[in-house]
Amino acid sequence: MMERVTYLYPEIALFITTCIVMIVGLSRELKHRKLCAPISGLGLLAAGVLATGLVPGFHVATGAEVDPTAGQILLPNLVPYAKVLVAGVGILLLLLQAGTVDRVEEARIASGRAAFNPLRSNRAEYYAFFLFSLTGLMLCASADDLIWLFLALELTSLPTYIMVTMSTSRHSSQEAGVKYFFLGALGAAVFLYGFTLLYGATGSTNLNQIHHAIAAGGLSGLSLAGMLLALLGVCFKIAAVPMHFYTADVYQGAASSVSAFLAFVPKTAGFIAILLLASCAGWTHGAGDSLPDALRTVLWVIAALTMTVGNVLAIWQNSVKRILAYSSIAHSGYMLVGVVAGPGGGTFATSGIAAVLFYLLCYGVMNIGTFGVLACLEGRAGADGEPAEIESLDDLRGLCQRHPVLGWTMVICTLSLLGLPPLLGFFGKVPLFTSAISAGEIPLVVVLGLNSAIAAFYYLRIVGSCLLEKPETTTGIVRVTPFGSRPAGALASAAGVIVLAIFGNGFMAASEKAAAYDGGHVEKKEPRAAGVPETAPQALGPAKAEGH
Amino acid sequence: MVADMLAWVPSFAGSVAAMAQHGAEAVRGAAQEAASHGPAVEAAGAGVGGIALPGMGSKLYGLIPLLPLLGCAVCGLLAALKVKSKLPAWMTVVLLGASFILTAVMFNDVSVKGHGAPVVSHLFEWIRVHWGMGERATSLVANFAFYIDSLTCLWMLFVTGLGTLIALYASEYMSHDVGAGYCRFFAAFNLFVFSMACLVMGDNLLLLYLGWEGVGLCSYLLIGYFYKKPSAVAAAKKAFIVNRIGDLGLALGVMLAFVHFGSLEYSVIFEKAGPYIAAMKAGRLEEIPAIVQLIPVLLMVGAFGKSAQLPLYVWLPDAMEGPTPVSALIHAATMVTAGVYLVARAYPLFLLSEIALPIVAWTGALTALLAATIGMAQFDIKRIMAYSTVSQLGYMFAGLGVLTSAGAGFHVFTHAFFKAMLFLSCGAVMHGFAGQLDLRKLSGVGKVPGWRIVSMAMLVGCLNLAGFPVITAGYWSKDMILGGAFANPHMQAIGWILLVTAGLTAYYTFRVYFRVFAGPVEYEPGDELHAHGDDGHGHDGHAPEGRATTGHASEGHATSEHFHPHAPGWAINTVLAVLAVSAFAVIGLRFIGGHEGWAADMVEQSTARYEGAAAYEMAGGHAAGSGHAGASGHALFFGFDAHKAMMVVSGIVGLIGIAAAFYLHYAGRTTAARAKADALLPAMGPVAGWAQHKWYVDELYDFLIVKPLWVLSNIFHLIDKLLVDGLVNVLGWIPRAMGGVLRPSQSGLLHNYAVGMAGGIALLLLIVVLVTRS
16 A cells, blocks of 8 residues: 555655645735745656655665556656656746736735635645646656556546636636536547447456456447547546537636647646556557557547648637647647557657657747646736736737837747747657658658748748748737746747757657567467567656656 | 757767767778778877878867858958948958968978878768668768868968968059948958858868858859949859859769768778779779769869860850959959869869860860950950950860869969069059050059069069069979870870960960050059949040040040059059069979979879879879879870970960960051051951951850740749739638638537537547548
């Protein structure tokens, strides 16, 4: 049992932080309330450091140590990478959250028009939800059981419904929250149904044992249906076709800081879940060392449709937030290519899993930059004193002249999303291509290439607005946000886009290590592919050179 | 990340660390090679191959190109700081001087102490790309490394030496442009020396190509230095475009060499070419694949472009639009000899082809003759010098082609000095006489006070170019080529062409000297306040006019009393004096060292050595004309040994040419504009006019190539606009249309979304059912 606890040190650290934040956020003293964000940051830092396993006395157990027969040993090295990634990007996201809630209320208190009322204050619960969601995300990576996975996914998602709703006081946020909740419930129902079918087909909820059963007996009709529904349900989390409909409305309705959160946290949870489910189904069980054919076909179709739909819909938009929402859909499609490609030879260039894991980092960093710039810009204050969100492309005209730092942050991060060579997005995309090529998925690579070209259309519109056009006198931008940590977060991600492009080798190596797939430890019909690296279950070590 | 993913390591930092390791390997490798006379790789203080080199010696050679590169960067910085002084010039002189001293050290180490055994100085790993798997694994490795043998030293000595002197000259010559233009000039000047050093010193064809393009770029920048002058811009473009044709050949040659030999490094290529050379020695030419025979032909195209040979010579005369120091350094002494260097460096490859060297010889000889005939009929003295450069380059190629690479090398060396001197003298005249270059409007310059040194230098240069017997270096080097040609039984015709050319050369050279520097004192200034450009023909009415047209009463009327040519200052005079002395000094090189002198020794110690040529002899395909005493197969010249006969005959031909010039252009001449030669013009009919119009070659190219291309480009433009743009627009429209179709799905209504999700799931499940059924 003690092993189970050591497995969860990062989550426990985050949970403790959450409890502290919930109490501190309700203090009558403003200076105490203001501690919410720093405490959250410290908690994330502690969780990240603990996840590396480098802290003496806090050894992080491997799945095999937890339970040699039932522990999470399909992707044995995934846990430290995923948790460090979550903690690191979480800190960047935290920087953007300053002032998202309680802004009007705090102003009234400061001006003496109102007294502090714990019932009206949202700060404590907002940061608590933020941390809960990240906790859930970390738990996803630790999952070795369908029930655990379900609970972790829902722990990730449920707080986000509320965060969307409370992020602004406008009706559109509430509408977005409601849509998100109901459609999310539908998605959860689908994958929960899939999970039950899987249980029914294999007699177990343990991922490892499900893998055993499938490896031994192949995918029966029931288990195939279960697996398909599970994957399709989880597609809601990553905003993949056909579960993508909510994305643009929700991202647009939520405050930019929350949209940034939505684009990374549920997506990462979804991809971890998909990787775990796919590893259960077995990447080496289909013809030619791929997923079982039915699954491969479905994921192939979803990947192609997702990137295409995301990109072609983005072309029509004038709202930057909607463009970024559709781009988020498209990027999910790109990453699904890595899932289809599978572990390949196990090296960074051939492993689709490594490509997905590395791209999650890239996407997290560059996406925060774009949403972060939007979060830094404020429009006219409404009747309640809350400034309007900036989202129109026209508002960004000449941003590089008016606010050079923010403008260039936007330009760099957008170009990185486009995948322009010297930037991080390019280095993230290349392994997706190479892994798919080495897996023989040439048509999918062609679709990926075409979509990268289509994407240039709308990304360059953003860049052109910021960089080339003259500033408009009738712009909706009134001023830059007074919360200094938001520009800091945006700037940090722009810096990350450049720095990681040059010094990202450590992360590449870490993602390669995290992608080690041990799908061959059970007896199989055919010998394992020669390229799959030998990963003894106890080989779990700390991810290298990480930690923000 | 960049590095790992593309396996492309262009970084200094990593390679410094790798250098030590590489060095250790190199020592081991070289120890094995030493026995087989392979190149000695000097590394980390250990001398191998029987050469003892100082510890950091060969690494120090890296400074030879890097100092000018530093100079280029600093000039750019000075331009940014808006420095308005001669600082860029002094810095350039100092840096290039230091480079020259290092070159001298290198020469001492490699050629004198090391007897020319090649030294590879590895600076850092430049490009490393691997691809393919298993047996098809290929790697492209190009190091920033220098392959230093005597040929390298020979070239680098005059590149850095003349570079230093001409920089000093330019400090005065360009003084009217002090400021941004001055910085720009010296930045390009430094960059040129850097590129030239890369070209000459590189240990692989890619580095040579880098330098090749680099010098082309600098040439373009400097020809177009007066970028506000349309003719200069046109000349710069012409030089660049014509060179591209040659560069294409070079690029293809380099690629083919890589494809066939699997490497770009000289040492590897020559080693792998060994079996072919053996086959050729044994007379089994059929064993040499056609692809190998094609490589030198392609390289040759590149050499013809850069060194202004037929049919690509047309850019060089126009290149005289650049400032004169540029003409002297780049377009006379150094860059244009890059082609000669390439052929000499890749001589073993050229020997493998049955056609390459004969083509080189014939092209060189015909270019020499053609350019000389054009030079005879020109009036612009700088342009005459340009055609003489083309002609002399033809000589060098002919020398290479008739298998006297030593003669070619020696001629490159001597030509660099005297031609630079001739250009600098012309430049001094142009500088002093407000851009006047027309030999019909200048006379007796040597008698004008303050022009003595220029005039003396010009005389020395002319004597050299004309090949005045015995006392000039030009005579000795030209003689080697002529002797080589006549000694080769298959190349007698080339010998005759070159001999005729030698006479013509002497004539047009001294035509310039007798018209401009001797005779009655008379001059009129050019049409430029500053000595911009050289458009000697552009005498519009607004030009101040001199004594020759005193009867002409116009607004701009001026007599020579009003116009005072300003005599050259100390910098120009010093440089000319130094060059004049060194032009004589290089004669000594003919008599030190081995049988054919020092330069021949230098060439023989390099890859252009005669071993291959001797092999030719054995193969029976051609007789060697190497000039080794007692070598069998020497053809005779009317019963005499060709070399000895040529010493006399070429001297006599040169003297005849000078005498003709004396009679036609000096004796009894009383005005600048007219000489006895004019009386001959009617007798020659239209031929003189054709020669003056450069045999209408430019017009021919215009008609044959430029016009059709222009028409074609218009057609393609139309196709591009209508068809290609249309297709692209349609392609761009497709995703937009798809988006338009899908837009209604984003209705914003919750129940629609839910239905969409459920429908999508159903559809995908249906697909699975269909897939698993089939």
